[in-house]
Amino acid sequence: MLELERLACERGGRRLFGGLSLVLHAGDLLRVHGANGSGKTSLLRLLCGLQTPSEGTVRWRGRLLPQAREQIGQEQIYLAHRAALADELSPLENLRWAQALSGQTVTNETLRQALDATGVRALADQPVRALSEGQRQRCALARLALPPPRALWLLDEPFNALDAEANGWLRERIAAQRRAGGVVVLSDHQGLPHDGAPAIEVRL
Numbered sequence: 001m002l003e004l005e006r007l008a009c010e011r012g013g014r015r016l017f018g019g020l021s022l023v024l025h026a027g028d029l030l031r032v033h034g035a036n037g038s039g040k041t042s043l044l045r046l047l048c049g050l051q052t053p054s055e056g057t058v059r060w061r062g063r064l065l066p067q068a069r070e071q072i073g074q075e076q077i078y079l080a081h082r083a084a085l086a087d088e089l090s091p092l093e094n095l096r097w098a099q100a101l102s103g104q105t106v107t108n109e110t111l112r113q114a115l116d117a118t119g120v121r122a123l124a125d126q127p128v129r130a131l132s133e134g135q136r137q138r139c140a141l142a143r144l145a146l147p148p149p150r151a152l153w154l155l156d157e158p159f160n161a162l163d164a165e166a167n168g169w170l171r172e173r174i175a176a177q178r179r180a181g182g183v184v185v186l187s188d189h190q191g192l193p194h195d196g197a198p199a200i201e202v203r204l
């Protein structure tokens, strides 16, 4: 479903990685490891078409990125590092905005149910700036609980700041996504404990 061919990335005139080739099929999990600044975020941004490779190609279901980014937007979720939420908006407004950007409109009740899934329904109407890091991350992760199902999840350090309960919830969501035939790519600089599920590992 997701094909990387001899992918290379440069930032600020520096080559971060090159020659990266792999194919992810339905149900696959790719774990991207590497030190701070090694290029994990850059790789995820290449995979969702927010960045252009310096060499090589990325294809989702045969369509070339970033050229096909608009079409592919409805099939993927990209959750950026450090819960990229607008501070002045509430979690509910942030979720509604994220859905609108990918062409979806949902009812407030559906949004509240998603926030309920990550345990932050009670915070739905507060400004995000008043939330803790972990609460922010839970709000961002609520997108994974929103319809419609998206075949490709790109998650930048999604376990950051989560407590044990939220960590368990996210692991179960990722497992369910894989069982449903989706593809998950996640980055990690902490050497996450492995949950035993087979994964493809890349170190940058």
Ligand SMILES: Nc1ncnc2c1ncn2[C@@H]1O[C@H](COP(=O)(O)OP(=O)(O)OP(=O)(O)O)[C@@H](O)[C@H]1O
Pocket (backbone or CB within 6 Å): 011, 012, 016, 034, 035, 036, 037, 038, 039, 040, 041, 042, 043, 081, 189
């Ligand atoms: N907009 C930019 N312009 C120039 N260089 C950049 C830009 N964004 C990132 N970089 C550089 O690219 C390199 C890789 O950054 P990236 O965010 O992809 O790393 P990372 O592995 O995700 O790091 P971390 O674990 O710290 O989040 C870094 O050296 C960074 O300074």
